[in-house]
Amino acid sequence: MRILGLTGSIGMGKSTTAKLFAEAGVPVYDADAAVHKIYEGEAAPAIEAAFPGTTVDGKVDRAKLSAKVVHDPAAIKQLEQIVHPMLGASRKNSSMRPNGPARRSW
Numbered sequence: 001m002r003i004l005g006l007t008g009s010i011g012m013g014k015s016t017t018a019k020l021f022a023e024a025g026v027p028v029y030d031a032d033a034a035v036h037k038i039y040e041g042e043a044a045p046a047i048e049a050a051f052p053g054t055t056v057d058g059k060v061d062r063a064k065l066s067a068k069v070v071h072d073p074a075a076i077k078q079l080e081q082i083v084h085p086m087l088g089a090s091r092k093n094s095s096m097r098p099n100g101p102a103r104r105s106w
Helices: 014-023 031-039 044-050 062-069 073-091
Strands: none
Touching: 031 073, 044 073, 062 073
16 A cells, blocks of 8 residues: 655645545555544643643643643644644554545545
């Protein structure tokens, strides 16, 4: 299976292109959606421990988290060390596996 990545700035058509692929039956993994899901569950305790006050009702509050990390390269790196392994596991367990159904989340 070939894996393609869609990259680009805001408004460049990544979501539109991914939707076209999905409509054609091509498996699509939406990393943004996966991060949102991770922030609503498994990452929340670790993020709260690293960045106190960034969760509400057990979910990461993205605005509060952003305020704590946006201007701090060390904090961004720390956040990436928490989230990236979870995101990698999410991708490996996704429908991107050969013969899996397409994942469509927009």
